[in-house]
Amino acid sequence: MREGASVPGGEGAGSVPALECRDVTLSYGPVPVVHDLTLAVAAGETVALLGPSGSGKSSLLYAIAGFLRPLSGSITIAGRVVSAQRDWLPPEHRSIGMVFQNYALWPHMTAVETVAYPLRRAGMPRTEARRRAQDLLESLGIGRLAERRPAELSGGEQQRVGLCRALARDPELYLFDEPTAHLDSALRADLQEHLSGRRQGSRAAALYATHDVAEALAVADRVALLRDGRIVQIGPPVEIYERPIDLWAARLTGAASLLSVTVERRQGSRSTVAVAGVSLDVAVDAPGDVIGPGTSHGDGRRSSSQDGHGGALSAGRTALVRPGWLRFGGPLTGTVLGAWYRGPHTDYRLDTATGEVALAEAGPPRFAAGEEICWSLDRLWFLPEVASEASAASDSDAP
Amino acid sequence: MVVLLAVVVLAAIPLVALVGVASADGWRGVVDSVDDRSTRAVANTLLVALLVSMLAVLGGATAALVTERWAWAGRRWLRLGILVPFLTPPFVAAVGWVRAYGPSGLTDDALGVGWSGLYGPAGIVVVLAVHALPLAYVVVAAGLATRAEPDLERAARVSGGSSRRVLWTITLPLLRPALITGAVLVFVTSVNAFGVPAVLGIPAGFGTVTTRIYQDLAFSADPAAFSRVIALACVLVVLAVVATGVAALSGRRAAVRTGGPAGPEMPAVGRSRLPLLLLGAYLVLTTLVPLLALVLTALTRAVGLPPVPANWTLANFGEAIDARTSAALINSIVLAVVAATLAVLLGALIVVLARRRGSRLLPAIATVTFAVPGSTLAVAILLAYGGWLRDTLLLILVAYLVKLWVLGLRPLASSADRLPPEHLFAARTSGAGALSAFVTVVLPIFRPVAAAAWLLVFIFALHELTMSSLLYGPGSSTLAVAVLNLQQLGDPTVTAALAVLLTALVLAAAIPVLLFRRSALEIGRG
Numbered sequence: 001m002r003e004g005a006s007v008p009g010g011e012g013a014g015s016v017p018a019l020e021c022r023d024v025t026l027s028y029g030p031v032p033v034v035h036d037l038t039l040a041v042a043a044g045e046t047v048a049l050l051g052p053s054g055s056g057k058s059s060l061l062y063a064i065a066g067f068l069r070p071l072s073g074s075i076t077i078a079g080r081v082v083s084a085q086r087d088w089l090p091p092e093h094r095s096i097g098m099v100f101q102n103y104a105l106w107p108h109m110t111a112v113e114t115v116a117y118p119l120r121r122a123g124m125p126r127t128e129a130r131r132r133a134q135d136l137l138e139s140l141g142i143g144r145l146a147e148r149r150p151a152e153l154s155g156g157e158q159q160r161v162g163l164c165r166a167l168a169r170d171p172e173l174y175l176f177d178e179p180t181a182h183l184d185s186a187l188r189a190d191l192q193e194h195l196s197g198r199r200q201g202s203r204a205a206a207l208y209a210t211h212d213v214a215e216a217l218a219v220a221d222r223v224a225l226l227r228d229g230r231i232v233q234i235g236p237p238v239e240i241y242e243r244p245i246d247l248w249a250a251r252l253t254g255a256a257s258l259l260s261v262t263v264e265r266r267q268g269s270r271s272t273v274a275v276a277g278v279s280l281d282v283a284v285d286a287p288g289d290v291i292g293p294g295t296s297h298g299d300g301r302r303s304s305s306q307d308g309h310g311g312a313l314s315a316g317r318t319a320l321v322r323p324g325w326l327r328f329g330g331p332l333t334g335t336v337l338g339a340w341y342r343g344p345h346t347d348y349r350l351d352t353a354t355g356e357v358a359l360a361e362a363g364p365p366r367f368a369a370g371e372e373i374c375w376s377l378d379r380l381w382f383l384p385e386v387a388s389e390a391s392a393a394s395d396s397d398a399p
Numbered sequence: 400m401v402v403l404l405a406v407v408v409l410a411a412i413p414l415v416a417l418v419g420v421a422s423a424d425g426w427r428g429v430v431d432s433v434d435d436r437s438t439r440a441v442a443n444t445l446l447v448a449l450l451v452s453m454l455a456v457l458g459g460a461t462a463a464l465v466t467e468r469w470a471w472a473g474r475r476w477l478r479l480g481i482l483v484p485f486l487t488p489p490f491v492a493a494v495g496w497v498r499a500y501g502p503s504g505l506t507d508d509a510l511g512v513g514w515s516g517l518y519g520p521a522g523i524v525v526v527l528a529v530h531a532l533p534l535a536y537v538v539v540a541a542g543l544a545t546r547a548e549p550d551l552e553r554a555a556r557v558s559g560g561s562s563r564r565v566l567w568t569i570t571l572p573l574l575r576p577a578l579i580t581g582a583v584l585v586f587v588t589s590v591n592a593f594g595v596p597a598v599l600g601i602p603a604g605f606g607t608v609t610t611r612i613y614q615d616l617a618f619s620a621d622p623a624a625f626s627r628v629i630a631l632a633c634v635l636v637v638l639a640v641v642a643t644g645v646a647a648l649s650g651r652r653a654a655v656r657t658g659g660p661a662g663p664e665m666p667a668v669g670r671s672r673l674p675l676l677l678l679g680a681y682l683v684l685t686t687l688v689p690l691l692a693l694v695l696t697a698l699t700r701a702v703g704l705p706p707v708p709a710n711w712t713l714a715n716f717g718e719a720i721d722a723r724t725s726a727a728l729i730n731s732i733v734l735a736v737v738a739a740t741l742a743v744l745l746g747a748l749i750v751v752l753a754r755r756r757g758s759r760l761l762p763a764i765a766t767v768t769f770a771v772p773g774s775t776l777a778v779a780i781l782l783a784y785g786g787w788l789r790d791t792l793l794l795i796l797v798a799y800l801v802k803l804w805v806l807g808l809r810p811l812a813s814s815a816d817r818l819p820p821e822h823l824f825a826a827r828t829s830g831a832g833a834l835s836a837f838v839t840v841v842l843p844i845f846r847p848v849a850a851a852a853w854l855l856v857f858i859f860a861l862h863e864l865t866m867s868s869l870l871y872g873p874g875s876s877t878l879a880v881a882v883l884n885l886q887q888l889g890d891p892t893v894t895a896a897l898a899v900l901l902t903a904l905v906l907a908a909a910i911p912v913l914l915f916r917r918s919a920l921e922i923g924r925g
Contacts, residue, residue, distance in 0.1 A: 028470070067553050091556035092564075104554035108572045117568075121559035162554075169558060 016079040018043050018173045018205030019064065024073035026059050026229070032071065033059045034229040041173070043078075046196075046206040047234075048216035050252065051226030057209035058101075059229075061175045064207065065098055066091035078172035092121070097166030097204075101178040103158045105150040111137060111161045112146040118169040136164045140194055156187035163194065174206040180215065188212075192219055213253050217241060225249050242322070243285055243381055250320055250383070255347070257326075257357035261319045261380065273319075273380070276353035278331045283379035319380040323347065323360035328367075330376025339365040350375065413779035413801070414771070420629060420782050433630050434623075440611040441634055447524055447596075447607060448589035448638075454528035455585045456578055458681075459535025464570075465674040467543045477675065480682045485533035486909040487690070488862030488879060490594025491898045493526050494886060495689030497598070498696045498895060505692040508705060518603040526595050529685045531588055535581035542577025583646040587639050591772040593865035594879075598886060608635055609865060612774045616869055632775035639772055690902070696895035715896035724881045724897060730792060731878040732904075735860035738799040742807030742856045743849055745800075749808055750815045773865035776801055781870060790872025798866040803856045810852040811845065818844060850911070858908050862901065878904075 019041040026034040034056040041047045049057045062068040064075055066082065066089060075083040077096065082089040097118075105114055115133035120126065137143045140160045150158055159179055166174060176195070180188040195206075196219055210216050216223050217237040224234040225245075233245040244250035247258075264279060265272040271284040334352035341364055348359045348367065352375070359375065367373055466477050484492060499505045500514045501522075507513030516522055551573065555565040571578075593609040600610055608631045615624040615631075695706035697715050704710040720728075771779075780798050781789075788794040818841065826836035864879040871880050878901050885894045 062553075065553065065557050067549075067556070090562070091553070092559045092561050094557070096557050098554065098557040100550050100554060102548075102550055104548075104550040106551055106555070106569055106573070117555065117560070118558035121564065165554070165558060175557075 015043050017041060017076075018045070018078055019207065020074075020076040021060070021064070022074045022076075024060070024063060024075060025071045026056065026063050026068055027071055028059075028068075032229060034063070036073070037229065037231060039224060039231065039234075041205045041207055043172075043205055044203050045221045046208060046219060048220035048223045049207060049209040049226050050211070050213065050216040050223055052211060052252070055226040056229035057211075057226055058177055060226075061098070061177050061207065061209055064094075064173075065096055065175055066094050095172040096175055097169040097171040097173075098175040099159070099162050099166050099177065099179040101181050103150070103155075103162045103182075105153075105158055105161055107150055110147050110149055111142065111153070111164075114161055115164040115168050118165060122169075133164070133168060136167055137161070140164055155183050156191065159183060159187075159191055160194065163191070170204075172204055174204055174208075176206060176208040176210075178209055178211065180210070180212070188215070195219060217253075223253075225252060227252075244320065245384060247320075247383060255323050255358045255360075256320050257323075257355075259319050259321055259354050259357065259377075259380065260316055261354075262316045275377070276332060280331070280376060282377060285379070285381050317382060320383050321357065321377055321380050323358040325379045326357060326359040326375055326377045328359070328361060328373055328375055330374055332375050332377075334373055334375055336367045336369050336371045336373055338369050339367060341365050413776065413783040416783035417629065417632065417775070417779035433627060436606060437611060437627055437631060440606040440608050440631070443520070443605060444590055444607040444609075445638070447520060447527065448586050450524045451527045451531055451589040452582045452586040454524070455531040455535045456539075456582045458528065458532045459537075459581060460539045460574070460578060462532065462536050462678060463539040463543055465678055467540050468549070469670060471675060477678060477682075480679075480686065481536055482533050483682075483906075483909075484530050484686050485537075486858055486905060487686075487902055488594065488864070488898075488905060489527075489530050489592060490598050490864055490879070490883060490886075491693070491862070491902050492530055492689060493595045493598035494882075494894060494898050495693040496522070496526050498891065499689040499692035503702065505688070505695065505706070508703075518599050519605050520600075522599045523596050523605070523607075526599065527589050527592055530595065531585040534584050534588060538581035538584060539574060539577050542574050542580075580646055583642045586642045587772075590635060590638050590642075591774065591865065593774065593868070594883070597864075597868075597883060601887075609772070609774045612778065613868060616778070628778055632772075632778045635772040635775045693895050693902070694899055696892055697899045699892060702891045715892045716900070719885075719893045719896040719900065723876070724878070726874070727876045727878045727881040728900075730875060731861055734792060734796055734799060734877065735857045738796060738803060738860040739807070739853045739856040741800055742804045743811070743853045745804055746808035746811045746852065747845075747849065750811045771801075773798075773802055773863075774869065777866040777869040780866075790875055792875045795867055795870050795875060795877070798870055799860050799863060802863070802866065803859055806855045806859060807852045810848050810855070814845060814848045854908055854911055858905055861905050861908065 017040045019039070021037055021039045023036045023038055024034060025032050025036055033054075037056075037060065039047070049060065051057050059068060063070050063083070064077070069088060070083055072085070073083075074081060074085070077094055080089075080095075081087055082094050106117075109117070112130055112133045115136055116126075116129040119129035119132055124132070134143060134146055137146050140163065142157055142160050142164075145153060145157055145161075150161070153161065159182075162179070179195070180191055183191060192215060195208075208216070208219055210219075217240070220237055222234060223237050223240045225232045225240065227248060233240065233249050235243075240249075241253050244253060244256070247256075250256040259275055262274040263271055263284075264274055266284070269283055269285070270281060272279055272281055273284070274280075332352060334350040334357075337349040337351050337356065339349075340347045345360050345362045346365045348361070348365075350357050350359055350373070462481055466474055466481070471477070496517060497504060501507070501517045502513045502515055504513055514522070517525075552565050552569055555569045556562070560568060591609065592607075593613065596605070596607040596610045597613065599605075600607060601614075606614070612628050612631050615628045696702070698711045698713075699706045700710050700712045700714070777798055780794065780801065784794060784797060788797070822840050823836055826840045827833075831839060862879055863877070864883060867877045867880050868883060871877060876884075878897070882894060882897050882901060885897060
């Protein structure tokens with residue numbers, strides 16, 4: 001009944017998904033940590049699980065790998081049911097390669113022994129397994145470290161060994177459990193490149209848990225936002241960033257400001273809106289394009305937003321803007337509250353007639369705190385949630 | 400300075416005295432004094448200790464894998480159950496086993512199934528192994544927690560290893576240091592064990608080094624006996640030191656773990672509960688039934704009568720508590736309280752001083768005093784201080800302190816190691832002076848640990864038998880010695896009553912320790 005909801009139309013209908021989780025509920029105790037979660041990953045696709053700590057990312061990966069038995073629901077990997085009400089396949093029989101947050105390297109084994117381990121378990125003779133392991137280590141640029149134990153490797157090197165071990169399994173599905181969480185930013189970027197490069201080479205699918213927004217947006221074909229064990233929104237990275245489904249999703253995926261605006265006229269994808277009494281021509285996305293999680297509240301939201309423009313156009317509404325959608329110069333005025341130089345760009349916080357807003361501009365700071373400036377905006381996004389919150393508020397007023 | 404002084408008084412002087420006496424007589428004389436029975440005792444001791452080490456480590460590791468790998472509901476109680484034998488007096492356990500499974504014991508009376516082999520090597524090995532299992536369990540469980548983290552096993556499972564394969568290729572290699580440490584601890588404890596061989600070995604004519612020392616020192620009129628005691632005492636030291644050396648060497652080659660924190664434990668959803676049931680059955684058979692048999696014997700009017708309510712009486716308890724045993728009871732409690740207090744104070748002092756200078760010396764001292772067997776210590780202390788302290792409680796107190804200060808020291812030292820210096824720095828930068836930083840930040844962390852250490856020393860002093868039985872004199876008998884003497888006089892019901900009293904006392908003190916499981920774990924951490 002709900003199959004279509006979580007699988008975007010992009011992938012070929014004929015190919016078997018690498019992963020299908022259906023109504024999976026997980027728990028360590030009386031309180032479930034993942035509720036009725038449904039998620040599909042197409043062959044060759046990378047899906048990022050983005051959520052704060054405790055949102056259930058790791059638990060879901062552990063369940064898919066076979067370390068945690070779901071209370072209910074089913075999990076299918078590459079067309080093979082690995083976990084259902086009756087059937088349960090132990091981890092070693094699932095076609096999975098996993099990279100762990102804490103590396104999980106065996107302290108008593110050298111790098112090459114570690115990478116050869118899955119090959120040996122698959123029945124490869126010792127010398128051949130070692131040779132293949134050595135090749136894999138070479139391909140990630142750590143061939144010279146083959147005879148070292150984990151204690152003699154840096155964090156980045158350890159995680160590369162961990163990645164090699166997962167690659168050696170040559171699975172249908174990779175599971176990445178925050179693999180870069182303990183690495184500094186340079187190593188993190190380096191490992192991300194290896195991950196993407198390797199994955200494209202192998203054509204295998206991947207599920208990538210992280211709490212780092214930039215990482216999720218960079219590595220994934222689709223991003224799933226996880227909150228309290230439920231998928232709040234799932235979609236391509238651009239959509240996740242530009243069209244958040246609610247304020248929580250917007251804040252999770254980056255800085256965002258709220259503006260009170262009145263839509264005066266709408267023409268195609270562009271509208272004339274009034275911000276603090278000033279009319280502006282901006283790009284406006286319609287919330288109807290958002291693909292919801294397809295679980296508890298997907299359908300209702302979609303229908304309400306499709307035909308909701310007429311009513312929404314007239315009244316004052318709350319719109320969401322990303323810092324990059326604002327620019328200096330224009331009809332609006334404000335005061336700089338602070339400026340933070342980030343290297344590639346500078347973040348500003350402005351005090352305006354419509355409240356505090358965040359603005360980002362490439363290059364070093366041009367204005368200091370206290371300066372009066374002019375600003376404008378190029379696009380905005382009406383949160384679907386705002387409409388439903390308003391209706392929820394009126395609902396609750398009724399009884 | 401204080402550390403040095405304590406070491407000199409507590410350990411060095413007695414041991415120097417021992418070696419001094421041995422060499423003054425001429426080593427020839429000591430060696431010549433060794434007779435057939437003594438060499439047989441050494442062989443017996445080695446055999447028993449090796450078998451007990453193997454059994455206890457096997458059982459302890461199995462139990463640790465069952466309880467620590469999966470978050471079973473009610474696991475806490477299972478852990479407590481496993482630790483109980485560690486805290487009950489070993490000779491009481493031996494008496495309990497005799498009453499439960501021995502000839503004319505509970506099973507013999509009820510089912511006609513008695514185990515005559517209980518008196519002798521087999522019984523000694525089994526009871527000692529049951530008693531030492533918690534020691535191995537604690538060490539292996541700690542090893543599982545700190546070395547073989549769940550994620551390491553999971554990484555092997557997703558690499559295609561079956562659970563059995565992963566046990567052999569990942570878990571056991573990672574546990575190797577813990578297994579060796581556990582085996583050495585059990586070996587040393589078994590070599591030093593006196594209560595169990597005394598109860599189960601002496602009646603069967605099966606002598607170990609410790610029972611030979613006891614018999615030679617307490618009962619023998621043979622002039623060569625004392626030389627023989629010294630020779631045997633030296634053998635015990637050699638065995639203990641060699642075993643500890645093996646552990647130290649194997650520890651050095653241990654692989655260093657890396658990476659972040661371990662992954663979470665998994666709930667035991669959908670797993671077979673059979674291992675839990677087997678473990679529970681084991682605990683009932685080895686711990687609960689012997690204790691129950693002891694209580695029933697204490698309650699029954701005479702041996703041979705069925706232990707039914709009609710035959711129950713409290714008279715045995717009345718008979719057990721006469722003037723002598725109540726004096727012994729008071730002696731035991733006074734000794735235990737004083738020893739526990741001094742051991743913790745000494746331990747705290749050493750921790751503070753060692754922290755200031757770097758604690759290279761500390762582990763070495765702790766190892767030495769742990770390794771020196773109680774029998775040897777008693778003989779050495781008798782030689783060093785026996786001249787002016789003979790037959791006094793003070794002599795026994797010195798022995799307790801030498802033997803048990805490690806129990807007071809080690810929990811404090813390991814929690815000090817774990818206290819990050821940043822905590823103190825943070826307090827100082829928050830405006831606290833040196834003293835108030837110590838009072839507000841350090842002390843609250845140490846208080847529960849110090850309490851647990853105190854209770855631990857208290858318990859072990861309360862059921863100490865090896866040294867007390869060699870050092871007591873008229874008026875300085877302890878409760879444990881009283882139980883042993885009664886047992887050897889052969890009055891099972893009164894012995895059982897006194898043993899029940901002693902065990903109740905020990906267990907009452909043990910409950911808080913068992914609840915402080917974390918601190919209790921520190922004891923076994925080699």
